[in-house]
Amino acid sequence: MPHNNQVVSSVNSVVEIDAVVVGAGFAGLYMLHLLRDKLKLNVEVYDSAEGVGGTWYWNRYPGARCDIPSHHYSYSFSAELQQEWTWSEKYAAQPEILSYLNHVAERYDLLKDIQFSTRVVAAHYDATQQRWLIETDSGRRLSAKYFVPAVGTLSSANIPKFKGHGSFEGEVYFTGHWPKEGVDFTGKRVGIIGTGATAMQAIPLIAEQAAHLTVFQRTPNFAAPLVNEPMRRDVDQAAKANYPELRRQAWETFAGVPFDRLKPSALEESEEQRRAHYEACWQDGGFSLWIGSYGDILFNKEANETAAEFVRAKIRERVKDPVIASVLCPPAGQTYGTKRQPCETNYYETFNRQNVSLVDIKKAPIEEITGTGITTAGTQHEFDAIIYATGFDAFTGALFKIDIRGRDGRTLQEYWSQGPRTLVGLAAHGFPNMFTITGPQSPSVLFNMPLGIEMHCEWIADCIEYMELNGFGSIEANRKDEDEWISHVKEVADSTLLPEATSWYSGANIPGKPQVFMVYLGGGKHYKQVITEMADKGYAGFKLEQAAVADSARKVCEAL
Ligand code: FAD
Ligand code: N01
Secondary structure: OOOHHHHHHOHHHEEEEEEEEEOOOHHHHHHHHHHHHHOOOOEEEEOOOOOOOOHHHHOOOOOOEOOOOOOOOOOOOOHHHHHHOOOOEOOOEHHHHHHHHHHHHHHOOOHHHEEOOOOEEEEEEEOOOOEEEEEEOOOOEEEEEEEEEOOOOOOOEOOOOOOOOOOOOOEEEEHHHOOOOOOOOEOOEEEEEOOOHHHHHHHHHHHHHEOEEEEEEOOOOOOEEOOOOEOOHHHHHHHHHOHHHHHHHHHHOOOOOOOOOOEOOHHHOOHHHHHHHHHHHHHHOOOHHHHHOEOOOOOOHHHHHHHHHHHHHHHHHHOOOHHHHHHHOOOOOOOOOOOOOOEEOOHHHHOOOOOEEEEEOOOOOEEEEOOOEEEEOOEEEEOOEEEEOOOEOOOOHHHHOOEEEOHHHOEHHHHOOOOOOOEOOOEOOOOOOEOOOOOOOOOHHHOOHHHHHHHHHHHHHHHHHHHHHOOEEEEEEOHHHHHHHHHHHHHHHHOOOHHHOOOOOOOOOOOOOOOOOOOOOOOHHHHHHHHHHHHHOOOOOEEEEEOOOOOHHHHHHHHO
16 A cells, blocks of 8 residues: 555545444444444445454354353344344354344345455555545555454464474364364364364364364363353243343443352352352353352452362363373463463363373474474374464454554554553554554453443444534544553553463463553443543543544534
8 A cells, every 4th residue: 555645646546435444243243333324424344254243254163152141242232133133052152143143234234335355454544634545455445534443352363383384284274264164074183283262162072073183282271161051941031021131230240241159259268168159150150150259369369279279170070081180280370260261061071082182282392283293292193184273363463464554654563562552442542533442451352242342332433423523533542641541451450360371361372472461451331431431521531633624424424
């Protein structure tokens, strides 16, 4: 993409619209609906996928499903939508969530404004025009007042480049780009790298099919059972009769999902009481143990260790071979739940199968990918297929793949070279009229994401409406307010145990990535109050400039 002045001078080939949204997942779909159908703006959405769904379009690996109950892992903005959609399982699987998002796209007639199989490659801000100049890989060039990269926090795959990368002659799969038609592993020798939430969902199902499955584990993980079940009619009816209350309760909690067993402190109870309480949470399943058991386990190491030891005992109970169990057990000193707790179904029992083996690559690291398999510390493992379940370059990966340049041509990558810099996770100084959704330094991945996405999309739409009705041409986060927000995010994070973990929350999974804790841990409810108050005060913390040129978006909004 040429520099700003050149783009302006070759304006003939540039399509003028009000807003460009990148991504057609939960965020992009709702953003389109609000900007187009509520504000009546002229909006185009782009996604490199062939269809809607985002996460749920790409992650088609066996076992992919949500870890928040389906009634919560869904949009709340429409009572009708809530009533007409019936989930078939307590925790919906990928195909069902994808069907749901397709239903939403059709119901709100969104597809006609989404260009699929098209990647946005560049977005440059032109301060004179107060517009973004955006380019796609199909060569389409757009001038838009607003740029909303709804590109997803977990959409850019982390694919480690081991020695010999690319030389394996068998089948290679990436969980985050799983083939649409599925994969049949029957009779095959399969190797899987990674033991995060993704791998833990896939491993039990692949093991049932493959001739042999070898799991390469670097760091053992604390997981708890999901306890999924077919949707009970009474549960569905109760949810549908009480959706507003269900959502209200969700907003009262830290992570946007209600749990009714939460007690203040693990240390205030006897060992016996604690064990019984952990057991009840374990039986509830999902995140009940993690964020629904005791309020202090993510703040106090001693309290945390009680939960950690409870999970270790469960692993030892479920895995028959004590040597394998010891490799699967996170060692003393590794805190529980400071990485997102994976939810599993038969994961640990899978290691009791004869056709499954575990390789501890912390002890014997992967040396090389060869034409026929993987070499670890001198041992060659032969495979027909290798699966990378190695996670994501979270928060910044997908944004950095776009050549985003703000004022004076400064790239987002340069501005964030020491870690993300945002005001409330929605905007960055030097990047006017650009809004991120569930971006770094917002509650993001530590809050029920559809609810968090709705909160952000509604805030952005309200902000745009305010700008248009008041004749503003640009809105930009103040550097000083950004500094204060970043300090606040750090201060809150440092009061917990989470920054201590080597996790993708801090960028620790990506070699060379600055390690900064990227999630706001003040809770969704408090955060919502903060951003609402900013808006109520005329977007306190932001600098608003009058429009330099008359624009169509304003006329449309004024006509409403
Ligand atoms: P995404 O769904 O990631 O969509 C982003 C879209 O942007 C993608 O389709 C991508 O192709 C597109 N895109 C990116 N860059 C470009 C570009 N340059 N040009 C064009 N298109 C581009 N969260 C929960 O709260 N609960 C859960 O249970 C849960 N389960 C999850 C399970 C898995 C396997 C994963 C990976 C994540 C899960 N998450 C969960 C997080 C999940 O990512 C969010 O809940 C939500 O789906 C994110 O929606 P989104 O629209 O923000 O981003
Ligand atoms: O990714 P991860 P994920 N050499 O980063 C290993 C959501 N999600 O896709 O731990 C060897 O957690 C890495 O090892 P280590 C959820 O938010 C939700 O599993 O870094 N191994 C780890 O074992 C989740 O937290 C669900 O030592 C390497 C694994 O690969 C997030 O997505 C399901 C390596 C990656 O684990 C990410 O989960 C799935 C290397 N170079 C995902 N690099 C639900 O249940 C990485 N690894 C809803």
